[in-house]
Structure formats: structure tokens, C-alpha cells
Amino acid sequence: MHDTLAMTRLILVEDDAGLRDQLGRALRDGALHEHFEIREADSLAAAKELVAEGGSPIVCLDLGLEGRADRGLEVIDAILSADRAAKVIVITGEEDGALAREAIRRGAFDFLAKPVDIGKLEAALDRAIRLHSLESEPDEEASWTPVAADQPMLGESEPMRNLFATLHRLAETDVNVLITGESGTGKELCARAIHEGGQRARHPFVPIHCGAIPETLLESELFGYVKGAFSGADEDKIGLIETAHRGTLFFDEIGDMPPTLQVKLLRFLQDKRLQRVGEGKSRVLDVRVIAATNRPILTGND
Numbered sequence: 101m102h103d104t105l106a107m108t109r110l111i112l113v114e115d116d117a118g119l120r121d122q123l124g125r126a127l128r129d130g131a132l133h134e135h136f137e138i139r140e141a142d143s144l145a146a147a148k149e150l151v152a153e154g155g156s157p158i159v160c161l162d163l164g165l166e167g168r169a170d171r172g173l174e175v176i177d178a179i180l181s182a183d184r185a186a187k188v189i190v191i192t193g194e195e196d197g198a199l200a201r202e203a204i205r206r207g208a209f210d211f212l213a214k215p216v217d218i219g220k221l222e223a224a225l226d227r228a229i230r231l232h233s234l235e236s237e238p239d240e241e242a243s244w245t246p247v248a249a250d251q252p253m254l255g256e257s258e259p260m261r262n263l264f265a266t267l268h269r270l271a272e273t274d275v276n277v278l279i280t281g282e283s284g285t286g287k288e289l290c291a292r293a294i295h296e297g298g299q300r301a302r303h304p305f306v307p308i309h310c311g312a313i314p315e316t317l318l319e320s321e322l323f324g325y326v327k328g329a330f331s332g333a334d335e336d337k338i339g340l341i342e343t344a345h346r347g348t349l350f351f352d353e354i355g356d357m358p359p360t361l362q363v364k365l366l367r368f369l370q371d372k373r374l375q376r377v378g379e380g381k382s383r384v385l386d387v388r389v390i391a392a393t394n395r396p397i398l399t400g401n402d
Contacts, residue, residue: 108229109157110136113147113175115165123160126218132225144175148182156185158228160221161208163192163199170199173206180207187228191216220370230275246271246293253286253293263290271297276369278354279392287392288352295348300388303347308340311356318361320377329378341374341387348388355395 110127114120120140127138136158141147143166151157159179163172172190179186187209192200200211209231210224246253246267253264270277271294279287288307295305313321320329324339341349351357357365368374369389373382 108136108232109150109153109155110138110225111141111147111150111157111159112138113141113159113161113165113172115142115162117142119162123216127222127225130218130222132222132229135229136225144171144178147175148178151179151182151186154183156183156232158187158209158225158232159189160225161188161190163190163203173199173202176203176206176208185232187232189221189224189228223370227275230273246290246297253289267293268297270294274299274388276389277391279390280396281392281394283394287394288350291348291350291390291392294390295350295388298348298388300347304344305348305350306340306344307350307352309352311353315358315361318358319364322361323364323374323376325377326379329376333378336376339374339376341368342376342383342385344385344387346386348390351389351391353393353395354391355393 112120112124112127114123120142124138124140127133127136139150139157141150147159147161151159159175161172161175163169165171165175172192176188176190179188184207188203188207190200190203190208190211191214192203192211193214200213203211209228212220212224246264255261255264267290277291277294279290281287291307292305295301308322310318320337320339322339322341324337324342325333327333327335368385372385372387374385375382
């Protein structure tokens with residue numbers, strides 16, 4: 101976590117006064133306390149009033165609000181209808197996986213399971229405020245020319261200039277990125293431009309086409325394995341994810357990845373720890389993740 105985060109309003113929405121006070125005190129005493137002005141709300145109406153004050157807040161929301169497990173979904177709709185730039189981090193019980201997925205579909209930024217791990221919450225807040233800061237920067241003229249695989253991306257139209265400005269801002273940060281668009285529109289070019297324009301440019305850019313590796317081999321190819329992990333594993337093998345250490349990992353067509361493997365990938369994305377197949381210990385990696393898909397993965401009911 102860096103010292104350059106700007107002061108941002110953080111709204112805690114929780115109808116249990118004790119839990120709200122406990123969470124508020126933990127954040128006020130935590131690593132990000134200097135970067136948030138913390139406000140509290142105990143209902144949908146109170147949350148809407150605070151959002152209406154302006155300033156695109158970050159909202160920490162308990163989905164189980166006002167005696168209803170799904171009341172928080174209405175809060176998400178109300179907040180994002182009033183301010184699409186707001187970042188909503190939802191907190192839900194372990195058994196509410198379907199509600200958490202619905203919250204993300206409606207536009208929530210992230211979700212955490214109860215009991216809340218303050219370290220993980222602060223990490224989610226750190227990501228949210230960095231993206232918030234990135235989106236708040238004024239658009240700039242595309243004097244910066246993105247370069248992908250030693251070839252410049254060229255274009256003079258307003259949409260292209262806006263794209264170049266966005267790639268420039270992303271290259272200057274270290275946030276994970278999801279790129280959407282139809283096949284052939286240059287998603288990998290954008291990913292490479294972000295990598296080449298950033299602080300990881302001297303380190304590997306590792307592209308992985310999720311639909312090109314057989315499902316039976318995908319886990320061992322991504323995570324690697326240790327000798328004896330399965331029949332034919334005669335020696336240790338470093339996985340593709342691990343080869344991207346200190347660089348950028350690009351998942352092309354992430355929507356083609358099997359759901360069972362998505363769960364394991366999610367664990368890696370959350371704490372950047374990787375465990376090779378058959379290994380008892382985990383390894384900490386320094387990797388930026390960029391993913392791309394031609395599927396509308398953020399819509400529909402799962």
C-alpha cells in the first residue's frame with residue numbers, strides 16, 4: 101500500500117450497531133485510516149442520503165440488511181443508480197454464495213465472506229480506492245503512444261485517443277484489468293501495451309489462452325506440479341502462472357476456463373499465493389493479472 105492515496109469517503113452500511121462500531125473502529129485503527137473519511141448508515145434510506153452528498157464514495161455493505169438477506173441488493177441498485185462511479189464491497193455469509201454472485205452481477209466491486217478478515221477488507225479497499233482515483237483523473241490527450249510487441253498502436257480518431265489515454269493511465273498503475281470485446285478487436289494488443297508501458301515492462305508478459313489448453317491439463321499447466329504428484333510427474337514443473345513472477349499474466353478468453361479451476365484461480369487472485377499440484381506449501385508471487393473475454397460474463401443469472 102502506497103502513501104499517495106487520496107482522502108475518500110467510506111460509507112459503512114450495517115444495521116447491527118455493534119458490528120458497525122466494531123468494523124468502523126478496526127478500519128480507523130488500520131493501515132488505511134489516513135485515506136478514508138468514514139461515515140455510517142444503518143438502513144437503505146440512510147445510505148442513499150450519504151451517497152446523495154456526492155463525491156463517489158466507496159461503500160462497505162452487509163447484504164443481510166433490515167432483516168432481509170437480499171435487502172442489500174436493493175442498496176446496490178440505489179447506490180449505483182445515483183452514482184455509477186461508486187465502489188460497493190459487499191459482505192455476506194458463507195452460505196449466501198448465490199447472493200454474492202448476484203451482487204457482483206448488479207455491479208458490486210468485490211465481496212467478502214463473514215467473519216470479515218480485516219486484512220482482506222483493507223486489500224479490497226486499497227484496490228477500490230486506486231481504481232476510484234484512476235477513474236477520477238481527467239482525460240488527457242493521447243500524446244502517449246501505446247506499444248505492443250514492439251509495434252505502436254496507431255489511430256487519430258476520438259475513440260482511439262480515448263483508448264490510448266485509458267491505456268496510459270492503466271499502465272501507470274498496478275491494478276488488475278479485465279478487457280472485454282469481440283474476437284479480433286485487439287484485446288491482447290491492449291494488454292501488451294499496458295504491460296510495456298508500466299513498471300513491469302522489463303519482466304515477463306505471459307499470455308495464456310484458456311480455451312487452447314485441454315481441460316485435463318489446465319491445472320497442472322497453470323499451477324505446475326511436484327515430482328510424484330501423479331502418474332508421469334517424473335520431475336518438478338513450474339507452471340505458467342509462476343513464470344510470470346514480477347511481470348504480467350494475461351488470461352485470454354477467461355470465460356472459457358472451467359468453473360472448478362476458476363475457484364482455484366480466485367484464491368490466487370485474492371492473496372497471490374500459489375500451490376503446485378501435489379505440493380504442501382504455497383508460494384507468494386508478485387504478478388499483475390490482465391484478463392480478456394469475448395463473452396458477456398458480467399450479465400445473466402448464474
